[in-house]
Amino acid sequence: MVRWGKSTRPFLRGKEFLWQEGHTLHESEQEARHEALEILDYYVKMGRDLLAIPFVCGQKTEKEKFAGAVNTYSLEALMHDGKALQAGTTHYFGDGFARAFDIRYQSKEGKLEYPFQTSWGVSTRLIGSIIMVHGDDEGLVMPPYVAPIQCIVIPIQMAKPGILEQARSIKERLKALGIRVQLDDSDKSPGWKYSEYEMKGVPLRIELGPKDLTKKQAVVVFRHNREKVFVPLEELEQRIPELLARLHQELYEAAKKRADEATVNCCDYEEFKEIMARPYSGYVKMMWCGDEACENKIKEETTATTRCIPFHQEQLGKTCPVCGKPAKKMVYFAKAY
Ligand SMILES: [Zn+2]
Missing domain, CATH: 3.40.50.800 (Anticodon-binding domain)
Incomplete structure (x- = not known):
């Protein structure tokens, strides 16, 4: 793939990169939703079994999701400098693309129907994550x-x-x-x-x-x-x-330990800002009201963004620390590449 980009960064954001992408079309919404989550699970296993990288995964917020997707799910990995890297995504598209591009199939009943779609991909960005998760002062450490x-x-x-x-x-x-x-x-x-x-x-x-x-x-x-x-x-x-x-397992566990130690729960927005001002900020888990205004405020004031809404939700508090309204979800925040 070649794309126009304002700024590039080796392995993470290139004008030219290799990429793996899948598109699937399904008869039912349920089947398509299942596909998007199943592929996400394959990527998590790839991290655990091949790259020795523990990914945090979950759903993207409306603001951060892929334009045109109904739901976007992502894999996030914590780099050695305390910033997060989105390492892969899967999307559930509903039948919006099919309707927009008039993609139809003949159903069992012989009727033309719009299918439900997914797409998903990872890229050579994963090489960047290997370098930045495992590397040390002597150079690369390959899983x-x-x-x-x-x-x-x-x-x-x-x-x-x-x-x-x-x-x-x-x-x-x-x-x-x-x-x-x-x-x-x-x-x-x-x-x-x-x-x-x-x-x-x-x-x-x-x-x-x-x-x-x-x-x-x-x-x-x-x-x-x-x-x-x-x-x-x-x-x-x-x-x-x-x-x-054994080496693979030790690399995975060390990366997991670093990520766990760099993850803090936060219930106070002043404290959140203080954490994000540190040179090593890591992940912050915080409750959120679901309002994009709070997401925008956080991004403007700290440059941190919502990384994902994890599937495993914890109840850290009843209100959104930014606006004080009732909290809807617990979200992972981090500064990101
Ligand atoms: Zn809020």
């Missing part, structure tokens, strides 16, 4: 199941007998399991190679030196926390997939 290189084998003192042969054997054995593995046998120093693959975010580094060879083991180092594990060479096939799974 294992989407990492282009999952393991890098680095031989130490390559000239010593047996080292290179064993390093090649490790690579071949892991490759046979379907693991995306590479061997760096270039003449750069091991330290240089460590930094290089850390920067690229390779989840596991497998070191093999003369001492390890004697002990029939390899040293496996986790990218995200530098933890070292000694793995007997004969157990590689069993242990490496386990370690990748």
Whole structure:
């Protein structure tokens, strides 16, 4: 897709980006509504099982929904700087588009009817979310199941007998399991190679030196926390997939913990403004009257926006802290990309 944009930001807002989009047409409203929520659920699972990103999801407000949609649902992820990123959306369109563009189908009764529509999509923006959720000062931290290189084998003192042969054997054995593995046998120093693959975010580094060879083991180092594990060479096939799974789980849990810790309940608008003025503002859960005027006031005064109305609602208070009118919904607010 290519689009005209006033300002661009790498991976998050590009003039040109890759994108996955689906459109479906349904006989009934119920079926179409179900589809929009089911796809949202697939995206949440993709976050949990592949990207190691815990998404907050829910319905967009009237102001923030996609123009023309009856309902828009979104996935929101919290970046390391405390801002939210909308990482994907699904929409229920009703039959409005069908009527506007005269899209009809022949029903079981042989009549021409207007179908109910949905659309949904995610884009290369997800790459931006991986970088900003997991990355650290040394560079990328790739979640294992989407990492282009999952393991890098680095031989130490390559000239010593047996080292290179064993390093090649490790690579071949892991490759046979379907693991995306590479061997760096270039003449750069091991330290240089460590930094290089850390920067690229390779989840596991497998070191093999003369001492390890004697002990029939390899040293496996986790990218995200530098933890070292000694793995007997004969157990590689069993242990490496386990370690990748553990790393994935730890990344997910760390991201979840950061997001949970950055989420506060708020019942006072002055306090809300104070939170949003902080360099790291995070998510704020607050009651809302449902009136767009309050949404606009919040946006003007704090630049924060409603991210979504979560499906799991909590009763934090009876009134909207902005206007004092009865509260209708609990909403996630955040500053966003
Ligand atoms: Zn209000």
